[in-house]
Amino acid sequence: MRRHTTTMNMTEGRPLALLSVFALPLLIGNLFQQAYNLADSMIVGQILGADSLAAVGATGSISFLFFSIFNGISGGCGIVTAQYFGARNDRMVCKSIANSAYIMLASSVFTGAVAFVMVPTVLSWMGTPPEILPEAVTYMRMTSASVPLIAIYNYASSMERALGDSRTPLYFLVVSCVLNVGLDLLFVGVFGWGVFGAAFATMLSQLLAGAGSLLYAFRRNPYFRLSRESLAFDRTITRNAVRLGLPLALQWSLIAISTTALQTVVNTFGPTAMAAYTSTNRLEQLVQQPFGSMSMALSTYTSQNMGAGKTQRIRTGFRDSLLAMAALAGVMTLIMQLFGGALVSLFVHKPEVIDLGSQALRITSIFYVFLGIIYVSRGVLNGVGDALFSFLNGIVEIAGRVGLPLLLLNLTNIGVWSIWITAGVTWMLAGLTCLLRYFSWRRKLGKSGPPPMPEQ
Numbered sequence: 001m002r003r004h005t006t007t008m009n010m011t012e013g014r015p016l017a018l019l020s021v022f023a024l025p026l027l028i029g030n031l032f033q034q035a036y037n038l039a040d041s042m043i044v045g046q047i048l049g050a051d052s053l054a055a056v057g058a059t060g061s062i063s064f065l066f067f068s069i070f071n072g073i074s075g076g077c078g079i080v081t082a083q084y085f086g087a088r089n090d091r092m093v094c095k096s097i098a099n100s101a102y103i104m105l106a107s108s109v110f111t112g113a114v115a116f117v118m119v120p121t122v123l124s125w126m127g128t129p130p131e132i133l134p135e136a137v138t139y140m141r142m143t144s145a146s147v148p149l150i151a152i153y154n155y156a157s158s159m160e161r162a163l164g165d166s167r168t169p170l171y172f173l174v175v176s177c178v179l180n181v182g183l184d185l186l187f188v189g190v191f192g193w194g195v196f197g198a199a200f201a202t203m204l205s206q207l208l209a210g211a212g213s214l215l216y217a218f219r220r221n222p223y224f225r226l227s228r229e230s231l232a233f234d235r236t237i238t239r240n241a242v243r244l245g246l247p248l249a250l251q252w253s254l255i256a257i258s259t260t261a262l263q264t265v266v267n268t269f270g271p272t273a274m275a276a277y278t279s280t281n282r283l284e285q286l287v288q289q290p291f292g293s294m295s296m297a298l299s300t301y302t303s304q305n306m307g308a309g310k311t312q313r314i315r316t317g318f319r320d321s322l323l324a325m326a327a328l329a330g331v332m333t334l335i336m337q338l339f340g341g342a343l344v345s346l347f348v349h350k351p352e353v354i355d356l357g358s359q360a361l362r363i364t365s366i367f368y369v370f371l372g373i374i375y376v377s378r379g380v381l382n383g384v385g386d387a388l389f390s391f392l393n394g395i396v397e398i399a400g401r402v403g404l405p406l407l408l409l410n411l412t413n414i415g416v417w418s419i420w421i422t423a424g425v426t427w428m429l430a431g432l433t434c435l436l437r438y439f440s441w442r443r444k445l446g447k448s449g450p451p452p453m454p455e456q
Contacts, residue, residue, distance in 0.1 A: 007221075008164025010301045011086055011308040016320035019297045025166040027293035029157075032170075032177040034286050041282050043184045044198050045347045050275040052195055053348065055135035057278025058128050058263065063143050065122075065256035066115035069249045070151060073107045074158050076245020079303045079385055080237060081162035086307030092237070093223055094230040097159050099237045103245075104155045105148070112147030119144060126260060127267045129274075135195045142199030149203060152210030156217055161300050163223060172212035180205035247390035248382060254394025258401035262422060265405045269416050276356040277419060279347040283340075284364065287332050291372055294321055295379035302383025315442060318380050325372030336365035360420040367424035370431030377434030381441060389437045396433045400426030 010018050045053035077100035084092040119140045128136055157169035180201050187197025217224045266277045298321055305313045336343075341358030348354065381389040404425055408418035 007085075007223075008166075009086075010164055010304045011310055011313070015301070015313055015317040016324070019294065019301055019317060019321060022164065022166050022300065023293045023297035025170040026161075026296050027290055029166075029170040029173045030289040030293050031286070032173050034282075034289060041278065041347055043188050044195060045275070045279075046349075047189055048194060050348050050350055050353060051132050051271055052135055053278055054129075054271045054274035055132035056139055056195055056198070057274055057281065058123065058126070058132065058136045058267065059140040059143065060259075060263070060278070060281060062119070062122055062126070062140060062256075062260055062263075063115075065253065065260055066111055066118075066144065067147070068252035068256045070104070070107045070111045070147065071154070072247070072249025072252050073242065073245035074104055074151075074154050075248040075299070075382060076241045076243070077103060077155075078158040078162045079244050079299070079383065080241045081159060082300050082303035082383075083307035085163055086304030090223070091230075093163070094226055095232075095234050096237050096241075097223060098226050098230045098232075099234050100159060100241060101155060102233065103238060103241055104151055104158075108148045108151030108154075112144050115144035115147065116141055122260075126264045129267060129271060132271065132274075139195040139199050142196060142203060146199075146203035146206065149207040149210065152214055153206055154210070156210060156214040159224075160213070160217060160221070161296065162303070163221070164300065164304070165221070166297070168216055168221075169209075169213050172209045172216070175212070176205040176209035179208060244385045247388075251390035251394040254391075255397045258394075258398040258426070261398070262401040262405065262419065265409075265422075266419055269419075272350070272352055272356065273416050273419070275348055275350070275353045276344070276360060279344045279353065279357045280360050280364070280420070282347065283336075283343050283361065287336075287368065288371060288375070290328055291325055291375035294325060295375035298376060298379030299383040302380050306384055314380060314384070318376060318438065321376045321379075322373065325376050326369055329368040329372045333365040333368050336361045336368075340365070356416070360417075363417065363420045364424045367427045370427040373431035374427065374434050377431075377438045381434070381438060384441065386437070386441055389434075389441070392433060392437060393430060396430045397426060400429050 008018070008022060010022070041053060041056060044056050077096070081093060081096040081100065084096055120137050123133060123136050123140065153169070153173075160166070160168050183201035183204060184198055187193045187201050191197060193200070263277075266274055298317060301317055302314050305311070305317075340361035341354055344354045344357035344361070378389075378393065401422060404422040405418050408414060408421060412418070414421065
């Protein structure tokens with residue numbers, strides 16, 4: 001099969017140059033994706049007030065928890081497809097694309113249904129203040145109902161990235177982001193639909209991005225023109241995708257549980273702390289986008305090179321990416337130290353929230369270099385399918401976010417600042433764990449060579 005011009009073979013050429021070219025569209029797309037959250041938060045906070053912003057923020061960690069299973073399986077499907085692509089096995093690439101659709105559809109429907117039913121109970125367990133609970137339930141239930149729709153975009157983008165195409169998903173995401181902002185203003189500002197309107201705007205926009213990206217792939221990319229043989233259910237591909245995806249799902253689930261536990265601590269300090277925490281979270285989600293983009297690029301790069309048996313290129317890509325991310329972390333730290341208060345004021349007007357948020361950003365920004373380490377290591381280790389790493393990473397995150405608040409609140413009098421100290425120290429612990437695991441993996445691979453490709 002002739003390889004389409006939008007695909008990228010990452011087994012040849014300068015690693016950092018390839019990663020940068022591949023990661024740039026991902027970064028732009030991730031920034032627009034974050035614009036969904038920023039638009040929701042800014043419009044809700046400015047129009048509906050700090051309590052509504054706190055209600056939206058209270059759902060963030062629980063949304064992450066319910067999305068973890070689906071996102072983990074999606075990652076496993078992408079790794080399998082990328083390894084076949086790197087091995088130049090076009091027949092198995094097509095079969096992997098088809099079978100990934102079955103797996104991701106089933107996992108998204110299951111996740112969305114469970115989340116929809118469990119939302120009120122889980123939010124109550126988290127100690128969500130009664131005054132914001134109804135809005136939090138409404139927002140989260142709309143998000144749960146949209147999971148199968150969001151899955152369309154996640155499926156299309158994960159398959160396209162596996163083939164080295166990071167541009168096609170971007171085009172449709174940009175259009176849907178602009179639509180999302182317009183619908184937010186219409187539904188919340190004009191129609192007065194409150195947090196329901198903000199969630200509904202995001203649902204429609206994500207659906208447009210997914211449908212457009214998938215239809216374009218079917219029309220323009222020959223790998224998506226599936227034969228009857230490709231459409232047949234394949235147990236080997238399903239088994240390998242689940243084998244790689246479940247550890248990722250476990251990793252993200254443990255991280256989600258840890259953030260949910262930390263959100264529970266935040267809730268005990270009341271709506272002001274919750275609004276500040278939501279604002280700083282939104283800003284730091286933006287900060288993490290360059291790291292996340294490089295991590296996704298490294299995952300594809302690593303998977304393709306594993307399929308081709310070129311493990312030395314993986315080491316070079318890790319080293320170059322780590323240096324680049326460390327430099328970027330320094331720039332982000334400086335920005336937050338100098339302009340944190342001004343950035344928080346984009347979300348809320350209350351002076352006490354702005355002051356709390358700006359001081360919090362001065363604490364957490366010191367630890368940004370460890371975020372860079374986490375994302376670079378995670379991209380490589382997930383790309384090689386290191387199941388043990390996924391479990392270790394999740395355990396460290398949950399230990400940090402659950403254990404540290406208990407220690408800080410019981411042994412010190414720092415009060416609300418324990419929230420952001422916990423976040424920063426958890427990044428540090430997770431980053432060091434990621435580094436140790438990477439070097440352990442590198443030594444083992446050097447002795448035994450690359451693992452065999454999945455059955456064909």
